[in-house]
Amino acid sequence: MKYIFLAMLLVLQTFAGVVKSPIVSVDEKNSQATIEIDKIDVGISGFISHKLSDEQEIILKSIVVSSYDKDSKIATLEMSPFDALRNNALPNGKWSVSVGDEAILAFGYTRGLLIAPNEEIYHRITRSVKDLQWVHSDLFATTLSFIGHPTPLREDFKKFSIATSVGLVFIYLDEKLFTVDARSFKILNITDAALKQEETQLPFYTRIQEIDAAWWGEGSNKLNSYEPHYYELLNKANPDNKELANLIKNYKAKVLK
Secondary structure: OHHHHHHHHHHHHHOOOOEEEEEEEEEOOOOEEEEEOOOOOOOOEEEEEEEOOOOOEEEEEEEEEEEEEOOOOEEEEEEEEOOOOOOOOOOOOOOOOOOOOEEEEOOOOOEEEEEOOOHHHHHHHHHHOOOOEEOOHHHHHHHHHHHOOOOOOHHHHHHHHHHHOOOEEEEEEOOEEEEEEOOOOOEEEEEEOOOOOOOOOOOOOOOOOOOOOOOOOOOOOOOOOHHHHHHHHHHHHOOOOHHHHHHHHHHHHHHHO
16 A cells, blocks of 8 residues: 555656646647647646736637657647636637647646545545545536436546546556546556455445436446446547556456456
């Protein structure tokens, strides 16, 4: 457990605060922009801010780091519409991203949600890490019940992140702890976490006794198996992650024994 604590502490120090960097180039046609930065991880999300005056700014786009060149120290950002603050009463400007606008990344990385298979593992991990504000899984379960999704979808994590300013999701799977950006669902880190799993609560540990289900649609059926579902969510968002692919392969081999 000490090793898990030290490893997670190192991860949290890496994501210690919001990262800000000016835009150095824009490719509107391909919805991309770039920044120059000493170090950044692929998958970190954020937004682009445009300064209107000394006291006013407007958010133009959501962004995710899609690639990083260590030699040139240039990070490429994939841009998409910013939808975290939808309000039809607010005016819509015609501003577009330009050089000099500010990229703000790792917003909300001081708040985390843990998906764990049981109460013991949940408390052992959350109690070992004090440098993070944990948002209890009960709140996520309540949100899922309101939506009608006893099986959580990737989009549910994103909506929860927007509503609660949670930047990181931690998922415990098969003696590994995955650190995931809550909005892009990209894996930022995989930590060894050899904790004994004697029981599994579906869809994850929560004190909410029942998550209501919608009449129909994706996510409306109750989850039947813990590991396959979360491996599938991670794999869809991280198809090129070789470490994840090997872990899934080993998990399937273990199940088939």
